[in-house]
Amino acid sequence: MHIPMRLVLASLALAATGSVWADGGPVTPLLPKMAKECSSCHIAFRPNFLPRASWKQVMATLDKHYGVDASLSDADTAEIAAWLDKTALDVGEAPPDNRITRSFWFNRKHGPSHVKPEVWQRASIKSRANCQACHVNADQGDFNEHKIRIPG
Amino acid sequence: MSFTLRPSLALACLAVTLPLLASANPILDGYKAEIKGNFSAAAGEKLYKTVGPNQLACASCHTDSPKSAGKHAKTNKVIDPLAPSVNPKRFTDVAQVEKWFKRNCNDALGRACTTQEKGDFMTYVLSVK
Numbered sequence A: 001m002h003i004p005m006r007l008v009l010a011s012l013a014l015a016a017t018g019s020v021w022a023d024g025g026p027v028t029p030l031l032p033k034m035a036k037e038c039s040s041c042h043i044a045f046r047p048n049f050l051p052r053a054s055w056k057q058v059m060a061t062l063d064k065h066y067g068v069d070a071s072l073s074d075a076d077t078a079e080i081a082a083w084l085d086k087t088a089l090d091v092g093e094a095p096p097d098n099r100i101t102r103s104f105w106f107n108r109k110h111g112p113s114h115v116k117p118e119v120w121q122r123a124s125i126k127s128r129a130n131c132q133a134c135h136v137n138a139d140q141g142d143f144n145e146h147k148i149r150i151p152g
Numbered sequence B: 001m002s003f004t005l006r007p008s009l010a011l012a013c014l015a016v017t018l019p020l021l022a023s024a025n026p027i028l029d030g031y032k033a034e035i036k037g038n039f040s041a042a043a044g045e046k047l048y049k050t051v052g053p054n055q056l057a058c059a060s061c062h063t064d065s066p067k068s069a070g071k072h073a074k075t076n077k078v079i080d081p082l083a084p085s086v087n088p089k090r091f092t093d094v095a096q097v098e099k100w101f102k103r104n105c106n107d108a109l110g111r112a113c114t115t116q117e118k119g120d121f122m123t124y125v126l127s128v129k
Helices: A005-017 A032-038 A052-060 A074-087 A104-110 B007-021 B026-034 B041-049 B058-062 B094-109 B115-127
Strands: A020-022 A025-027
Touching: A032 A074, A052 A074, B026 B094, B026 B115, B041 B058, B041 B115, B058 B094, B094 B115
Parallel strands: none
Antiparallel strands: A020 A025
């Protein structure tokens, strides 16, 4: 029996990261505490949505989190910050205010040629950070562009 | 006929009656132990509707009735009802309760709440049937 080497390597890589596959690539499972705490107000954004330096600043300023107090206990803050520090990457520039929605890649994908300005005004969307309004499985880390459903 | 009250039986009776005497919420009892005087549902209701310096009140997200589901003012996230009469999970975990009092008092009132205010607030929300 011949098993292609590429398949073997891919399987090994998957086993090593413990990742599950969504369309478009592996999705790293979130730290359960992070998933629980972030999603009490919004979806838990993916660790690769901000560079490591931005996450560091976000976690250091949870009491002034984009206009609301999102503070956690010192122990929970430290646990989530350490996981993000380990998981996020050192790539890309920190966006202004450490806002995912002001990242260059976000604007490239969500500019006027992709999403008309009036769409952003809809009450069903309300905020550019409301990923799952259109990316219906965003909370599972699935941002596959074929699954986008823009609400009326 | 002689009757002896066994200590174990006496303790069992106490264990059954004590929770009935308490206010039925251990977190509220904890606040009660920290203050002199009593909590007031009326004061709690007033606090619930107070609009603070950021033009926000508890009611802004939790709606005018703690029995209704609310919506996060910024993110649109649905917020489950606050009143334990319709959502029994509320006010059962002290760390959770303290976490949200800290955040929401800061956001709505621009300052921390006192123990008196937290007790008044809980007394009101627990009273909504």
